[in-house]
Amino acid sequence: MRRMRQWGPGLLLLSPSLILLAVFVYGLIAWTAKVSLSDEHNARGSKGFVGLQNYVDLFTKDINDRFLHSLKNLLIFTVVFLVGTMLLGLLWAFLLERGVKGEGFFRTVYLFPMAVSFVASGVVWRWLMNPADGGLNAVFDGFGLGFLQNTWWTNPDWGMAAMALPAVWQLSGYVMALFLAGFRGIPQELREAAAMDGASTYRLYRNVIFPQLTPVALSALIIVGHMSMKMFDLIMSVSGAQWLTEVPAVYVWQALLTSDYSKAAAISIILLLLVAVVIVPYLIYTNRAEKNR
Amino acid sequence: MTTVASAPPTGLEKRSTPPPSKRRGIVGPIIKYALAIFFLIVVLMPAYVLVVTSFKAGNEIGVTGQWNLPSQWTVSSWGKAWDALQPAFLRTFQLAIPVALISSLVGAANGFVLSRWRFPGADVVFTLILFGMFIPYQAVMIPLREIVTSINIQPGIPTLILVHCIYGIPICTLIFRNYYATTVPEDLIEASRMDGAGLLRTFGWIILPISIPGFVVTIIWQFTSAWNDYLFAIFLSNTRNGPITIALNALAGAQSPDYAASMAGALITSLPTLVVYILLGRWFIGGLMAGSVKS
Amino acid sequence: MRFTRRAAVAAVGIAALLTAGACGSGDEGGDGSGSTKVEVFTWWADGGEKAGLDGLVSAFGTACAGQTFENGAVAGGAGANAKSVLASRLQQNDPPDTFQAHAGAELLDYIDAGQVEDISADYDSWGLKQAFPQGLIDNLTVDGKIYSVPANIHRANVVWSNKKVTAAAGITTDPKDLTEFFAALDKLKTKGVTPLAIGKDWTQLMLFESVLITDLGPEKFTGLWNGTTPWTDPGVAKGIADFKRLLTYTNKDRDALDWTDAEKLVMDGKAGYQLMGDWEAADLDAKGFKDYGFFTFPGNGTTFQWLADSFVLPKGAKNAEGTKCWLKTVGSAEGQKAFNTKKGSIPARTDAAPADYPKYQQAAMADWKSAKQVPSCAHGAGCSQGWQGAANSALGAYSTKQDDAALTKALVAAAEQFGKKK
Structure with a gap:
């Protein structure tokens, strides 16, 4: 009873948020899941429960394997996005960590794309990635790098890799910031001890500093990875919704436009599961890690 | 795991003494600066195109010569873009300001409870809350649209305020929880409890003043x-x-889009967030860090 | 407790204040019953389309004194952007007073969803049943009811050319069939220009449909959409083969272009031909480009592939009276003349005087009366929005992979899924 009095008010203060989230996150997910199990394929409404049929159809009967195609697009996009941001982010953080005059300025510039919306940057990237002879193709031409000219996101096989470039541009600075904070969080004594042992700079980084960055790298991977799976704004503003660059998040929108609620719901739930597979273990892991602190 | 999150918003600014470097060659620094500057140019390149194109006159815009400076600087495209975006621009302030204030207040209360006035199972509850910030919002969109239609809330900005406040709870709770966990000593709360102060008094008189x-x-x-x-x-x-993203998309996605106006529009759209970023950069970054890494 | 209540009251107060502010300025549309504004939702924002709309607005101003027109145009992608905006507004119970929709199968989606009102009674009182050709009335009637007023008729199967470019390539006569067309395209190719300009998904669907009309003939083509011709017909296979060959003559950045970008290639002399609906005539005129030629897609003969823009009365329109006056204007002889002389389409009414119209439309009006009529799927006359979406996506896939079997399979599946359901 006494304990109750102690933590009761806290729970009470938290309860409005808990109720809202219970309804608007978990409740609505359940609702969407229910729609995904029905046959609400047009504006006339649902005729009944069809079990997992919509999911099976997405994988087996979707016209032109449209859903599988969108998953393939998402995979290519995600790989390029992840590898690009991690490499650039680490490299930039490393450069700044090694000490550069005007570090603050470099950092500010590297990070600024993060403040801009994908819708706004999409305007300029659509122009830069003009598949004909403008934009970046013109730059390559001007520098005698004509062989680098390409059709960007209109390439049928690797177009999604080009589509990931604006995303890499936008998020690399963010990953840099994470790594930089990681570098700064490494105790000075560790470095000094290594220096005392006569370790070379290479060995210092290889054996002491980089291992310390593993948790940061993991966080960065998770954050960028889950953003990638939800990617919608960028693709809508660079290419618009079309087959070539369709990912599940865009497919949901397209399905809703033709009032195919059940299909849209099924894709959404698959998308949610994809994200959850990554996020849930991570949340549990961090929760445990904290307890062991 | 806690390294980044527990760093206060200034975590990036703190410069440790330069790492020990034994051989101070000349090649190393040259490569270092060359790379740093190369990437600086790459990152700024889209911004350059945006600015340059937005000041060009209509007839100067074409695929060739798009990298050149305007032969004649004109602000006519800015005027056109502003006319198209102005109502949405103002509406977006009406959206973003209330969202920022309400979410922060809610987040502070939640964060306090979850860090310093804990109850059994607080960690599980916190994890359940956090999950809400990672979900793809498509997974709630279909019923959400039905709900906001049926509860008779005005479509547009009022609806969006409600929605952003709700789905902003997890991130704001997270930021405040980490903030209080690192800046408010347990003893302070204990002392307050000893004085017989309840939760709300402690939160209102002791915590809020140091929450800026x-x-x-x-x-x-x-x-x-x-x-x-x-x-x-x-x-x-x-x-x-x-809001303005919708207006910009309409402006830039039109049939025969006016590129100069689209680019000016993209700049207008980005201006408020860029100003915030440049003036309050370290706090902005603090949000990014807290928003990404959970302790 | 005192603090939370105060905080809560304060928070709610701030929220209410700001919300009120937001509403105050966001609500200019007005929602009282006394509204005299008619918000007309279209995707006509530029060029000839805008000019046509302006013409209609001035006719509306004369006929409906006391009502004011409010432009709700959303530009982009042959209406794709507008349709997405419209869908969300209808879902949010925030309909415009009237909106543009393609007459025919596309309208079925709105009718099924109960989003538009039956206006058959007004058809009688406005005398529209006599003014429109019977065939069109039949096409508009669903279960004995009519839901929209067509403003115009467009023709989809027209090829546009840059006369200077074709002349320079030594092309003297317009190709009459696909063999001649390919020969002409080859000549252009050797000149180093793009023979055939094209844009993304739906513009490719238009080209494909034109090829199918040639390879199947008009009856069997119409049958594709009403279920009497199977998509496994050998004519479809031939169509795919011809379409594939045509794609080899097109610009490689097609998936990045809208129809106006492709049009610009023709205007700039970088391309010889483009297949597009006859709104291109008005658009070229509006842009001041004179050196263009046009002919029905080779092998289509006199077949007229039609589509019609129409206006509806949405359920829950704020100013139903004003909307009806708008619809009446749209159907009237004056309205159709004011609109169509500018937009480059032909009037749906049969009592229009050809002399009032420019050269291209006179030819089209004569064809409309005599030619075989087939519907367009890319523009919603032949197929529902779902079918359209599936077809666009299938063509989008074909544009990159050029897999004949996959295209056939996709089209068959689309017909199965969207075709017969009633």
């Missing part, structure tokens, strides 16, 4: 994400009553 840095971070974060949001906007509003 946390508020700055959440306000900036929520302002920016409400400002830049496109997904909720496209589902729950339209060009007549929606």
Whole structure:
């Protein structure tokens, strides 16, 4: 009873948020899941429960394997996005960590794309990635790098890799910031001890500093990875919704436009599961890690 | 795991003494600066195109010569873009400011309870709350649209305020929880409890006054994400009553789009968040860090 | 407790204040019953389309004194952007007073969803049943009811050319069939220009449909959409083969272009031909480009592939009276003349005087009366929005992979899924 009095008010203060989230996150997910199990394929409404049929159809009967195609697009996009941001982010953080005059300025510039919306940057990237002879193709031409000219996101096989470039541009600075904070969080004594042992700079980084960055790298991977799976704004503003660059998040929108609620719901739930597979273990892991602190 | 999150908003600014470097060659620094400057140019390149094109006159815009400076600087495209975006621009302030304030207040209360006035199972509850910030919002969009239609809330900005406040709870709670966990000593709360102060008095008189840095971070974060949001906007509003991302998309996606006006529009759209970033950069980054890594 | 209540009251107060502010300025549309504004939702924002709309607005101003027109145009992608905006507004119960929709199968989606009102009674009182050709009336009637007023008729199967470019390539006569067309395209190719300009998904669907009309003939083509011709017909296979060959003559950045970008290639002399609906005539005129030629897609003969823009009365329109006056204007002889002389389409009414119209439309009006009529799927006359979406996506896939079997399979599946359901 006494304990109750102690933590009761806290729970009470938290309860409005808990109720809202219970309804608007978990409740609505359940609702969407229910729609995904029905046959609400047009504006006339649902005729009944069809079990997992919509999911099976997405994988087996979707016209032109449209859903599988969108998953393939998402995979290519995600790989390029992840590898690009991690490499650039680490490299930039490393450069700044090694000490550069005007570090603050470099950092500010590297990070600024993060403040801009994908819708706004999409305007300029659509122009830069003009598949004909403008934009970046013109730059390559001007520098005698004509062989680098390409059709960007209109390439049928690797177009999604080009589509990931604006995303890499936008998020690399963010990953840099994470790594930089990681570098700064490494105790000075560790470095000094290594220096005392006569370790070379290479060995210092290889054996002491980089291992310390593993948790940061993991966080960065998770954050960028889950953003990638939800990617919608960028693709809508660079290419618009079309087959070539369709990912599940865009497919949901397209399905809703033709009032195919059940299909849209099924894709959404698959998308949610994809994200959850990554996020849930991570949340549990961090929760445990904290307890062991 | 706690390294980044527990770093206060200034975590990046703190410069440890330069790492020991034994051989001070000349090649190393040259490569270092060359790389740093090369990437500087790459990152700024899209911004250059935006600015340059936005000041060009209509007849000068074509695929060739798009990298050149305008032969004649003109602001006519800015005028055109402003005319197209101005109503949405003002509406977006009406959206982003309330969202930033309300979410922050809610986040502060939640964060306090979850860090310093804990109850059994607080960690599980916290994890359940956090999950809400990672979900793809498509997974709630279909029923959400039905709900906001049926509860008779005005379509457009009021609806978006509600939605952003709700889905902003997890991130704001997270930021404040980490903030309080690192800046408010347990003893302070204990002392307050000893004095017989209840939860609300402790929160109101002891915690809130030292919460300003946390508020700055959440306000900036929520302002920016409400400002830049496109997904909720496209589902729950339209060009007549929606925020600026919708208006910009309409301007730039038109049939024969006017590139100069589109670019000017993109700059106008980005201006408020860029100003926030440049003036309050360290707090902005603080939000990014807290928003990404959970302790 | 005192603090939370105060905080809560304060928070709610702030929220209410700001919300009120937001509403105050966001609500210019007005929602009282006394509204005299008619918000007309279209995707006509530029060029000839805008000019046509302006013409209609001035006719509306004369006929409906006391009502004011409010432009709700959303530009982009042959209406794709507008349709997405419209869908969300209808879902949010925030309909415009009237909106543009393609007459025919596309309208079925709105009718099924109960989003538009039956206006058959007004058809009688406005005398529209006599003014429109019977065939069109039949096409508009669903279960004995009519839901929209067509403003115009467009023709989809027209090829546009840059006369200077074709002349320079030594092309003297317009190709009459696909063999001649390919020969002409080859000549252009050797000149180093793009023989055939094209844009993304739906513009490719238009080209494909034109090829199918040639390879199947008009009856069997119409049958594709009403279920009497199977998509496994050998004519479809031939169509795919011809379409594939045509794609080899097109610009490689096609998936990045809208129809106006492709049009610009023709205007700039970088391309010889483009297949597009006859709104291109008005658009070229509006842009001041004179050196263009046009002919029905080779092998289509006199077949007229039609589509019609129409206006509806949405359920829950704020100013139903004003909307009806708008619809009446749209159907009237004056309205159709004011609109169509500018937009480059032909009037749906049969009592229009050809002399009032420019050269291209006179030819089209004569064809409309005599030619075989087939519907367009890319523009919603032949198929529902779902079918359209599936077809666009299938063509989008074909544009990159050029897999004949996959295209056939996709089209068959689309017909199965969207075709017969009633």
